[in-house]
Amino acid sequence: MNAMPKYPVNCGGADCVAVAAFKIAAQWTDGTTRELKTYFLSCQECLKSLLERAGEKQRVCRLAPAEKLEPPGVYDLSRGAPDRQLVRRAELE
Numbered sequence: 001m002n003a004m005p006k007y008p009v010n011c012g013g014a015d016c017v018a019v020a021a022f023k024i025a026a027q028w029t030d031g032t033t034r035e036l037k038t039y040f041l042s043c044q045e046c047l048k049s050l051l052e053r054a055g056e057k058q059r060v061c062r063l064a065p066a067e068k069l070e071p072p073g074v075y076d077l078s079r080g081a082p083d084r085q086l087v088r089r090a091e092l093e
């Protein structure tokens, strides 16, 4: 259910019509389940501003006591690949 669609996805930047190349997402867990919570899909250009916006959202996110949400990171957007196979691009964060 977290697999990326197999068609090109547009960047989530305001007024941006570029095709997204990255996924901005954070590891979330409730102690039992682990998943990647997606904030934005982004092109190279919008990466910095969208990562900032994702960070703001992450900080105000209300969590239950057992839940943990890590700061958002940048992942290579491989179309059709499941989230756990996405490659993290820490050098872009």
Ligand SMILES: [Zn+2]
Pocket (backbone or CB within 6 Å): 011, 012, 013, 016, 017, 018, 042, 043, 044, 045, 046, 047
């Ligand atoms: Zn963009």
